[in-house]
Amino acid sequence: MLRKWLRQRLGLRLAAVCFILSIFIAVLVTSFQVYHLKQAGHEQAEQLFTQIEQSFIPALSDAMWTLDPIRTKAQLDALSHLPTVGTITLVDDSGHESVREVHPIQHILGKRTYNLAISIDNQEFKLGTLKVVLDSTALDLQLSELWKVSLLTAFTVTMISSFLLVWLFHHWVVLQLQQVSTYASQLNAQNLSTPLVLTRPTAPDDEIGAIVVALTEMQQQLLKEFERRATAEGELRAYQSHLETMVDNRTQQLAEQTKALESQSKILVEQNSELNAFAHTVAHDLKHPITSLIGLSTLLSKAFDSLEKDQQQEFLQQILQSSIKMNSMINGLLQLASLRSDEQxxxxxxxxxxxxxxxxxxxxxxxxxxxxxxxxxxxxxxxxxxxxxxxxxxxxxxxxxxxxxxxxxxxxxxxxxxxxxxxxxxxxxxxxxxxxxxxxxxxxxxxxxxxxxxxxxxxxxxxxxxxxxxxxxxxxxxxxxxxxxxxxxxxxxxxxxxxxxxxxxxxxxxx
Missing domain, CATH: 3.30.565.10 (Histidine kinase-like ATPase, C-terminal domain)
Known part of the structure; x- marks a missing residue:
C-alpha cells in the first residue's frame, strides 16, 4: 500500500528522497565524529601509558628495590586514580602476583606491560612486571551519547524540512500539474480550441508556464494537422484499396509460380540423378555383356572349326546369357522410362x-x-x-x-x-x-x-x-x-x- 501511495505522489517521493539523503548524511557526519573521538581516546590512552612509563615506573621500581611497601602502595594508589585505569597487576621477582581492580572492565581501551628494574654501576637488576589495563566505558558512553544526539537532531530537522517541502511542492507544483493533466486527458478533437488556464495568483515564466505555452502551441498545430489529415485520409483509403487488390493478385501469382518452380526443381533434380545413374548403367553394366559378345563372337568367327563341339556350345551359351542379360536391362530401362509419363x-x-x-x-x-x-x-x-x-x-x-x-x-x-x-x-x-x-x-x-x-x-x-x-x-x-x-x-x-x-x-x- 505504501509503495503504491509513493508511486502516485511525486511530492512524497521527493520528500522521501530528501529524508533518506539527510539521514544518510547525518549518519555519515556522525560516523566521522565518532571515528575522530575514538582516535582521540586512543591518543589519550597512549599519552597515559607514556605518563605511567615516565613518572610511575621509576618511582615504583625504586620503592620495590628498597623493599618499602608503603611507597609501593602509594604509587599503586596514585596509579589507580588515573582516568580510564581499570586493573593493575604487579608481579615481583619471586613470582608473587598482586591484582588491583579499580572498577569492572566492560571493554578494553588498551593494555601494556612494563618491566620493573633498577641499574646500579651499569648493572641492571629485574624487580618484576607491571600490567596496566585501560577501560573504555567512559569513552563508549560519550560515543553513544554523541550518536543519540546527532541522529535525533538530524531526524527532527529532516522531518520538519520534509513536511515543509511536501507542502510547498504540493501547492506550487502538484496542484498545477494536476490541472494540466486533467486538461490533457479531456482534450479531444471537439474542444481543441479551449485554452489552458491555471489557478495561480501569478503567472511566472517558470517550467509550468513553459508547459502551458507548449500545450497552447500544440493545440494550434493539432488543429492544422487534423485538417490536413482529413484530406490525406480520403486519398489514402483510395490508394490502399487499389494497392491491396494489386498485392493480393501479385501474391497469388507469386505463390503459384513458386509452387510450380519448386515442383519443376524437384523433378529436374530427380531427372538429373536418374540421368547420372542411367549413364553409369550404360557405361558399366551394358559394357560388360557387349564386350563379352564381341570377344566371344570374334573368337568363334576366327577359330570356329578348330574348337571342340563342347567349347562351341559353351561359348554359344555364354553369348546367349550375355544377350539375355542385355535384353533384360534394356527392357527394364524402357519400362522405367515409360513409367515417367504423366498420363494416367x-x-x-x-x-x-x-x-x-x-x-x-x-x-x-x-x-x-x-x-x-x-x-x-x-x-x-x-x-x-x-x-x-x-x-x-x-x-x-x-x-x-x-x-x-x-x-x-x-x-x-x-x-x-x-x-x-x-x-x-x-x-x-x-x-x-x-x-x-x-x-x-x-x-x-x-x-x-x-x-x-x-x-x-x-x-x-x-x-x-x-x-x-x-x-x-x-x-x-x-x-x-x-x-x-x-x-x-x-x-x-x-x-x-x-x-x-x-x-x-x-x-x-x-x-
Whole structure:
C-alpha cells in the first residue's frame, strides 16, 4: 500500500528522497565524529601509558628495590586514580602476583606491560612486571551519547524540512500539474480550441508556464494537422484499396509460380540423378555383356572349326546369357522410362489370384533352377487396377525371394486388409539372410543393387516397383520378417475394388 501511495505522489517521493539523503548524511557526519573521538581516546590512552612509563615506573621500581611497601602502595594508589585505569597487576621477582581492580572492565581501551628494574654501576637488576589495563566505558558512553544526539537532531530537522517541502511542492507544483493533466486527458478533437488556464495568483515564466505555452502551441498545430489529415485520409483509403487488390493478385501469382518452380526443381533434380545413374548403367553394366559378345563372337568367327563341339556350345551359351542379360536391362530401362509419363494409366479388373499364378508361370525357369517352396494365400481380392503393372510387381518380389530366400527358398505370398485407411497390403516373405539396415534405405532407389555379388542383377527391379506403386496411388516398402528373412510389400487403395472373403488358411502351391 505504501509503495503504491509513493508511486502516485511525486511530492512524497521527493520528500522521501530528501529524508533518506539527510539521514544518510547525518549518519555519515556522525560516523566521522565518532571515528575522530575514538582516535582521540586512543591518543589519550597512549599519552597515559607514556605518563605511567615516565613518572610511575621509576618511582615504583625504586620503592620495590628498597623493599618499602608503603611507597609501593602509594604509587599503586596514585596509579589507580588515573582516568580510564581499570586493573593493575604487579608481579615481583619471586613470582608473587598482586591484582588491583579499580572498577569492572566492560571493554578494553588498551593494555601494556612494563618491566620493573633498577641499574646500579651499569648493572641492571629485574624487580618484576607491571600490567596496566585501560577501560573504555567512559569513552563508549560519550560515543553513544554523541550518536543519540546527532541522529535525533538530524531526524527532527529532516522531518520538519520534509513536511515543509511536501507542502510547498504540493501547492506550487502538484496542484498545477494536476490541472494540466486533467486538461490533457479531456482534450479531444471537439474542444481543441479551449485554452489552458491555471489557478495561480501569478503567472511566472517558470517550467509550468513553459508547459502551458507548449500545450497552447500544440493545440494550434493539432488543429492544422487534423485538417490536413482529413484530406490525406480520403486519398489514402483510395490508394490502399487499389494497392491491396494489386498485392493480393501479385501474391497469388507469386505463390503459384513458386509452387510450380519448386515442383519443376524437384523433378529436374530427380531427372538429373536418374540421368547420372542411367549413364553409369550404360557405361558399366551394358559394357560388360557387349564386350563379352564381341570377344566371344570374334573368337568363334576366327577359330570356329578348330574348337571342340563342347567349347562351341559353351561359348554359344555364354553369348546367349550375355544377350539375355542385355535384353533384360534394356527392357527394364524402357519400362522405367515409360513409367515417367504423366498420363494416367488405364485400369481394368484384376484378379490377384490369377495374377500371382501368371507370375509364377513366367518364373518357371527360375523355379526349376532354385526349386523353392511357395505358399500362397487363398481368396485374394479382385480390384480395379493395371494388370500388367501388378504382375510386374509380383515378378520382381517373387524372383528376389526365390533367389535370396534361402537354400531352398521358402516363399510365402499373402495380403492384409487395413481397417483404418481402406487399403489392401500385399506382401512376399522369405526366410533368407535379409537385408542390412545400410542397404535397406537404398532398396527402392534406381540402379541400386540388392545383392552386388550377382552378375544378373542390374538394380532396376525395385525402382520399377516403386514407380508403379506411385502411379497407382499406392506405396511399397521393405521390413525384416520377425521370424527371420525379409518381407517386401506394396499397398493399393480400395477404390473401385471388389472385396473377397479372406480365409486365414494357407494353401501350399509347391512347384
Amino acid at each position: 494409366p488405364e485400369t481394368s479388373t484384376v484378379d490377384m489370384n490369377a495374377t500371382v499364378q501368371d507370375a509364377l508361370k513366367n518364373l518357371s525357369t527360375l523355379v526349376q533352377e532354385y526349386n523353392p517352396i511357395v505358399m500362397v494365400y487363398p481368396n485374394m481380392p479382385t480390384l480395379q487396377s493395371h494388370g500388367q503393372w501388378i504382375e510386374e510387381i509380383w515378378l520382381n518380389y517373387i524372383s528376389n525371394a526365390i533367389k535370396y530366400g534361402g537354400e531352398p527358398a521358402f516363399v510365402t505370398i499373402g495380403f492384409d486388409k487395413s481397417k483404418t485407411d481402406n487399403t489392401y497390403t500385399f506382401w512376399v516373405e522369405d526366410r533368407g539372410a535379409g537385408v542390412s539396415s545400410e542397404k535397406a534405405d537404398r532398396l527402392f532407389t534406381e540402379f541400386s543393387r540388392l545383392h552386388t555379388l550377382r552378375k544378373d542383377s542390374h538394380g532396376l527391379g525395385l525402382s520399377i516397383v516403386k514407380r508403379i506403386c506411385n502411379k497407382l496411388g499406392g506405396q511399397c516398402g521393405y521390413e525384416p520378417n520377425k521370424d527371420g528373412g525379409s518381407r517386401f510389400w506394396f499397398s493399393l487403395p480400395l477404390t473401385n475394388s471388389i472385396d473377397s472373403v479372406i480365409d486365414s488358411d494357407y494353401v501350399a502351391s509347391i512347384t
